[in-house]
Amino acid sequence: MSFEEVKLLLTEKFGTDVIIGEETTGLQPALLIEPDKIAEVCLELRNNSSTYFDFLSSLTGVDYGLEANRFGVVYHLASIPHQTQLTLKISRENNRSLDDLPTFPSITSVYRTADWHEREAYDLTGIFFEGHPDLRRILLPDDWEGFPLRKDYKTAEYYKGIKID
Amino acid sequence: MSITIPKYDAALNNYYQKIADASTEDMVLNMGPQHPSTHGVLRLELITDGEIVKEVIPHIGYLHRCFEKHAESLTYQQTIPFTDRLDYLASMNNSHAFVMGVERMMGIDKEIPKRIEYIRVLVCELNRIASHLIAIGTYGIDIGAFTPFLWCFRDREHIMGMLEWASGSRMLYNYIWVGGLFYDLPVGFEERCSEFIDYFKPKMVELNELLTNNQVFISRTANVGVLPLDVAINYGCSGPMLRGSGLKWDLRRIDNYSIYPELEFDVPTGKGEMGTVGDCWDRYKVRVDEIEQSVKMIEQCLNRLRKELKRTPDFDPRSKMPRKITPKAQDYYIRCEGAKGELGFYFMADGKSEIPTRVKARAPSFNNLSVLPELAKGVMIADLIAIVGSIDFVLGEVDR
Numbered sequence: 001m002s003f004e005e006v007k008l009l010l011t012e013k014f015g016t017d018v019i020i021g022e023e024t025t026g027l028q029p030a031l032l033i034e035p036d037k038i039a040e041v042c043l044e045l046r047n048n049s050s051t052y053f054d055f056l057s058s059l060t061g062v063d064y065g066l067e068a069n070r071f072g073v074v075y076h077l078a079s080i081p082h083q084t085q086l087t088l089k090i091s092r093e094n095n096r097s098l099d100d101l102p103t104f105p106s107i108t109s110v111y112r113t114a115d116w117h118e119r120e121a122y123d124l125t126g127i128f129f130e131g132h133p134d135l136r137r138i139l140l141p142d143d144w145e146g147f148p149l150r151k152d153y154k155t156a157e158y159y160k161g162i163k164i165d
Numbered sequence: 166m167s168i169t170i171p172k173y174d175a176a177l178n179n180y181y182q183k184i185a186d187a188s189t190e191d192m193v194l195n196m197g198p199q200h201p202s203t204h205g206v207l208r209l210e211l212i213t214d215g216e217i218v219k220e221v222i223p224h225i226g227y228l229h230r231c232f233e234k235h236a237e238s239l240t241y242q243q244t245i246p247f248t249d250r251l252d253y254l255a256s257m258n259n260s261h262a263f264v265m266g267v268e269r270m271m272g273i274d275k276e277i278p279k280r281i282e283y284i285r286v287l288v289c290e291l292n293r294i295a296s297h298l299i300a301i302g303t304y305g306i307d308i309g310a311f312t313p314f315l316w317c318f319r320d321r322e323h324i325m326g327m328l329e330w331a332s333g334s335r336m337l338y339n340y341i342w343v344g345g346l347f348y349d350l351p352v353g354f355e356e357r358c359s360e361f362i363d364y365f366k367p368k369m370v371e372l373n374e375l376l377t378n379n380q381v382f383i384s385r386t387a388n389v390g391v392l393p394l395d396v397a398i399n400y401g402c403s404g405p406m407l408r409g410s411g412l413k414w415d416l417r418r419i420d421n422y423s424i425y426p427e428l429e430f431d432v433p434t435g436k437g438e439m440g441t442v443g444d445c446w447d448r449y450k451v452r453v454d455e456i457e458q459s460v461k462m463i464e465q466c467l468n469r470l471r472k473e474l475k476r477t478p479d480f481d482p483r484s485k486m487p488r489k490i491t492p493k494a495q496d497y498y499i500r501c502e503g504a505k506g507e508l509g510f511y512f513m514a515d516g517k518s519e520i521p522t523r524v525k526a527r528a529p530s531f532n533n534l535s536v537l538p539e540l541a542k543g544v545m546i547a548d549l550i551a552i553v554g555s556i557d558f559v560l561g562e563v564d565r
Contacts, residue, residue, distance in 0.1 A: 026495030027269060054398050057500060058509050058527035065522070074511065076498045076527075080398065080412070083419055087498065099170050113401030116535040124233065128173065135176045139226040139564060142177055148234055149523075 001051050003029050006086060009051065013044055023089070030074075030087035035104050038075075038090050039131075042110045045077065045086070053077035053086055056111035061121030062091070063150045069093055071102035071127055096152055098126070098145075106132040124149040180222075187212045191219060194546075198227050202307045202550045205560030207534075209553075211546070218549055221541040223534065228564040236524035241267045241490045242343055244524070248510075249337040251526060252562040255296040255504035257288045257328070260341040265422060266499030266510045267343045270492035276485055277344065280474040282424045284350055284482075285341055287358070287466040288328060290459040294365075295324040296504035297452045297459075300557040304449060305376055307554035308385045313376045320368055323361050330354065344486035355471050362460060362467075369456060377453055386449060387440030390540050390552035394443065400539065401532035404506025405455065406556065409435040409448035416502040428465050430458045445555035452557070491519050505529040505557060526565055530558035 001009075003024075010018055014037060021032040033041055045053045057076040064070040072091025078084070094102035106129035107114045118129045119138040126147030129135055137144060146153055156164060187193050191214050198206040206227035212220040232251065236244045241263075248263045249256035268274040302317030325335050330351050332340035340347045376382055392402070394410040407414055415432040417425040433454030435447030494516030500509040506529030513523040533556050541549050 023496070026493075027497055030496065056401055057507065058498065058511055058525060060511050060523070060525040062513070062523055074496070076509070076511065078500075080414060085498075087496070101173065111401070112399045112539075113532055113535070116531065132176075134180070136180060139229045141226070148231065149237070
């Protein structure tokens, strides 16, 4: 199913609000999805026999830079029976306070792959996933402060009293 | 400055509570990080009831080297040595994937000379054999067979020697560059390589007789750790893990990248010959069969490299290398068949700088390992060792 057909399918099912925009300039076109709808959209894309995106290749947490103050998640879906790929993006503006993380719905109920990938996105970019069963840090220690892949991250000088060179 | 919002700490507190509760009724057993059969620094926290494993909680990150953070402050070319350190048993495959992604973003992927593409695939397949040999050898050791391990390392040593000859390094090559290669193959490499293939073929037959069809080995691995296909797909498993569950899914065939469409090879899948489709033996067998296919590909590459793509005195493997690597502003996700499965790199380029704004490495081992808690529910501890070994992960790639 082509990119345009996927777009049509989603707007027919969820209304026109579900697709905020699209990026078609690069080699791989991407759909910008309304953040709160992402779990339903993924479920529909996985279960509909004409799309059948059953494989979540990758899930990336992104910090869009200091001026934008925008955080997002990029999903790369792949369909094994149809041999197609699709990129979905969600993003929203948020402040950089550690007490108020950008929050998106979790898609672990659709793809189990998302479990560890969302934990990684939380760990490194500080994105909170609502509804995730076990959102702990995964690569860094549990007591690590800050989120290293944020653009305003300052490298820690000490870890538990040990100087980091 | 720590997080004070309770909902951010809820999962951590639940985890502590679970371990505290389990300590009274059941036993909490730590396996690793320094445990020989966890293949590196993986820590598994087991909640056990006698010999039965009720739950496995993997703890990773002991080998975290901040790959993504590094990649955000280095140019594409400077990042290539870091990609070597992801799956350090198959470094060529990593840099090949990374380099292809950058080349496609630059739009120069069609201009790469055929000889370079063939050399790339040749070294990648050699490296894949080396990686699978380690997987097979260490799997034998997990089960209790010591000899195959020594045999595999003996044969792998030849590959290491050849790749060192080509690149100057034994494991972390930095050989495949954007738009070209570090150097052309050394004079006499093709001959040495075909000598190795002639030597290696009967060795694989020996290895199969020793381990693959060994009744003790079959008893330990058949019908153990059965991974159904739908679970494998839902957990994002790929490579020999997914093919072991019976699906013919090889990105070398699906995406037809590089010169793979010109090569003849089959995609081996698990058939459940000794037990159920998707058990540990199937996953092991897929790797053994893949070595055979890689040997076939290497022979075809050597054949062409010695005939129509012969080395010429004026051939410069760096002639197509761009002076400045500044791709247009775009996002690109490249996926390749690494030695362990679908290896992906996601690039975000802003079009102005030589440094990407975001790079994400989608490591196959990371996803393959995430299925372990599902596979290990209710198995014996000894079987858990067999399951962990059959996943064949590399912690350098899991932790990045």
